[in-house]
Amino acid sequence: MKINKLINIKNACLLAGAMVAMNGCKIDITPPDRYTEGTIFANPANMEQYIFGMYSEFKTFAFGEFPIGYSGNTDGLTDLLKYTSMVSGNGTINVLATDASRVNAASPHLNYWGTGYTRIRRLNEFIHGLYNYAKVDEATRNRYEAEARFIRGYVYFWLVKLHGSVILLDNLDQYSVYRRERSSEEDCYKFIANDFAFAAANLPKEWTSAGTGRATKGAAFGMLARTWLYAASIAEYDRKQFNDDPLTGIPAANAQTYYTNAAQASDSVIQLANEGYYRLENNYADAFTNKNTKEALFKLDFVSPNVTHNYDLGFAPKGDYPDATLVYGVPTAELVDEYEMADGSDFSWGDNVKAANPYANREPRFYASILYNGAAWKGRTINTTPGSVEGWIQYGSTTEPKTTVTGYYARKMLTQTATNFPQVKSTQSWSEMRYAEVLLINAEAKTKINKLEEARTSLLAVRDRVDLPVTNAVTPEQMMIAIEHERIVELAFEGHRYWDLRRWRKAHIVLNDVKFHGHKVTPNGATFKYEVVDADDTNREFTPSLYYMPIITSELQANLGLSQIKPW
Template identity: 55%
Template sequence: MKKNIIKILTATLFFVSSCSIDLVPTDRYTEEVIWDSKGSIELYLNGFYEEFRKFEFGRLSFIGNDNATDALTDLMKYTSNSAGRGTVNILASDASRYTATSPGISYWAAAYTRIRRINEFLFGLNNYAKITDNERLAYEAEARFVRGYIYFWLGRIHGSFAIIDTIEAHSSLGNDRSSEDDCWNFIASDFAFASEYLPKSWKTVSGGNFEGKVTRGAALSMLARTWLYAASIAEFDRKLYNEDSKTGISVEKAKTYYDNAIAAAKGVEQLANEGYYDLESNFAKIFTTSDNKESIFRINYVTKFITHQYDLGFVPPGDALGQALVYGVPTAEMVDEFEMADGSKFNWSNPVHAANPYQNREPRFYATILYNGATWKGRILNTTEGGGDDGFVLAGTTTDPRNTITGYYARKFLDPNNTSFVQNRSTQSWHEIRYAEVLLILSEAQILSGRLSEGKNTLNMLRRKRDLPEVVANTKEQLFKAIMHERKVELAFEGHRYWDLRRWRLAHLELNKVRFTGHKITSVGNLKSYETVSCDEKDREFIHRMYYIPIPVAEIQRNTTLKQIYGW
């Protein structure tokens, strides 16, 4: 098997029924050929990795033009008001767009199509494959990781879904939703199995370098993420937002699920102690350098063959005159969240801060945000009104401005050395799971389960690596607030914020009846003024029932046993 074959290599495989003439076709894969060769089995598995691309760079490929879920929150604002480039803006400001006919966020059909392929693979693997038991377990672990990941997304979106884990179940029309508790436990069982039988590193596996495959650390990380979500539902939902009989988790289970999250995260921490993972000192390089210790599971790309267009979508327009798309830009709320270098809170009411708002900020600010006066690709960015190619455009004055409407651009993920992305696209990796997130999961679970000193120490481990002072919080409420802040800053634009606010049951408070803002910067001689302006033309809307997105009505019609989530 060639090196790096897993870098999003998709194999198209066909199952064919037997016939009276016992010939092996040469123009397609048959079951006999697939299961007779480890090479074909691995190609079959590799095709499943394409599923991860639907979520790369914190975006959902099935919403408009790869719209980012962070733009549903206070982190980012998409610049366009038209469907496609601006679908996320429509969803953020109009709760009526979420219906059973058109759920707004709809992954159900695509998810179950892939789940069926995985279940077919598992059936063939366990009935036809001519391999050793250890090889069979490793292949099953890999497939179940992907299946768990798909079901994890269904859990994020719908809470309760139909559990289908055999090919026989796919042919039945009797698959109703399971309870939300059972759903999260099922997801956890897939990741737990994967963590038991996947290797710590594929570099030590004989037969080649399988860079890019999921590992034990990736499975444990997803297991920790899964249990944290389940614990959050138990802790914060309490049947306050939906009367469906199958949604919600008993509050009594929160402590157990936090403990499960801690155990899984501790497993990753042990791998870090063995040298597999670590926090990186240079925050910016995490997102442009593939081979770094912080990356636990990432999607790699190959120049000219497997690429993406993140740079084209998010660079300041001066990088590619007339061609940059400028999908989304950071809000003022996101920019103001970053601390000062000494760990104090940034405050526009502080005259020193207000006079030079982009000086002496924490290191992550400079790695995440492009601001007025920042040096970028050999030029000084001018994001003032009338500031030329990279200048500010007031929201609502044009349908598709392709310029900042907040005074900022997103720096994170952009490759500062890529000047040919218009022609050759981009190849920097997408890090689905990194060690910093695992520590944040561990810290949150420790704090909310009452292990305050442990949770504080875990959080401070991350802050020290980011060149920030330790938190001074001591109470459970203070430390939880510190965790929420840290996740907002550390994981900005990585696709977590919307789902965090949902699992904490804060979305209806933070994303409803509010408009987010930008900074209109005006130069007067050597002085600059910063006016807070709305980047939203309408109030945001998030109502209670949106915590459980409806199942597409077409799926209810197809499977009459499947019951819609209450309220839709």
């Protein structure tokens, strides 16, 4: 692969060098509408435009989505969210959740390889230009490089979550090598960690208002903590049980070191919070609707009419706009039952008092996340009884129901004021990382290195925000049960659950040979009857081979030095 030589200002992209042969003579003249690398990097405005464009990669996974021919929240592959459609596209999530054979090298579905490496190439070109052409002081160059490596680390993090072992590229000279093999999973995580560590060392704690949306020191430390937590989890839980690829897996002996790294990185964010840069919102719902929230370490802002999204169109209850809403995914009964009572006790359908009025006296995150039968919403009362406008129907009874198949709708990240979203779309911000997640990372990492009281302190901070008591866990095993529960309810619909189950190597247990459920609500005199119903028409299927997704065949054909992930 050649180093790109020319730049088109309109697209802020480096394009291939131009060399024209005419009558046997080489003409080396730059076309008037193109600029050399030296010219582009000599102009600060162009450099700003270039790096701004790179941040668009975060939109790929906003709102928990994964691009699989269309966008779908990966929580739909888990016990938290049930997708309603049975047709290809809107219903692809259901296909993948119930038929592991649909994933293969020719069509892996969860495929980011080509898109990810295209972005990595652009970022490496930017870093190359910084060092070879830019006329900036060292501090400015380091800051630009830090931004580029923050984004590159994020792209690689997604590739490694999928495949474990991928090709590492950090300079343009490497592109001249035609045959390139994958690096080990451990080296991949170290590479990502190095990118985030460099970013943390060279990014500012905060930007002026003109720099809103750019990566900060806290965001980099947060991503670093997330990276080390994943590496540590793979080291502890994988133990080469699920494939024999020589490049996947991380030695179990290194788990403690990587948990310690995760704890230290998350401690750095907590220190920044103590300095006033971050805090949990007093009201949980505000973390998703307040554009000025200090809970977000890194977020994407949307502004009408040019920068918008379709979250409301996809997830708002049918009664919001009966002829337009799509109702992609709806909460499962399994998720609803996870939410505790307001006093911190467990909800149970076996308790006659609680079961008689199951949506009363639940903890605040329940009301901020779930729309249920009887919930107040946009001046009306949600009615999920069969036959109503937004009522329950049995999954599978129609291919594209556009209503709930579990008796619930997702409320989290929706706003009461969005009434004409089919026309003007939506503008809620997306937080790629929240301070609450950092506290949960800290709690998990501290648990694993046997600092249980420090872990309890971080876990309590998350629970105290919603007036729940501290966990009574006294062993690491009990603490991990509490942390898993907290990650389910705190991070619901944010796209973490599928990847948590994968890194804990629990997906083949939790997501295999099981159906998930809903609650059918029907009138029963002056009250209601609640019936557990299947939200799946066939059992879920997650085989151990899915812990490492195959590399798409076309990439193997393009790089003859690249081997497929075993056993694919």
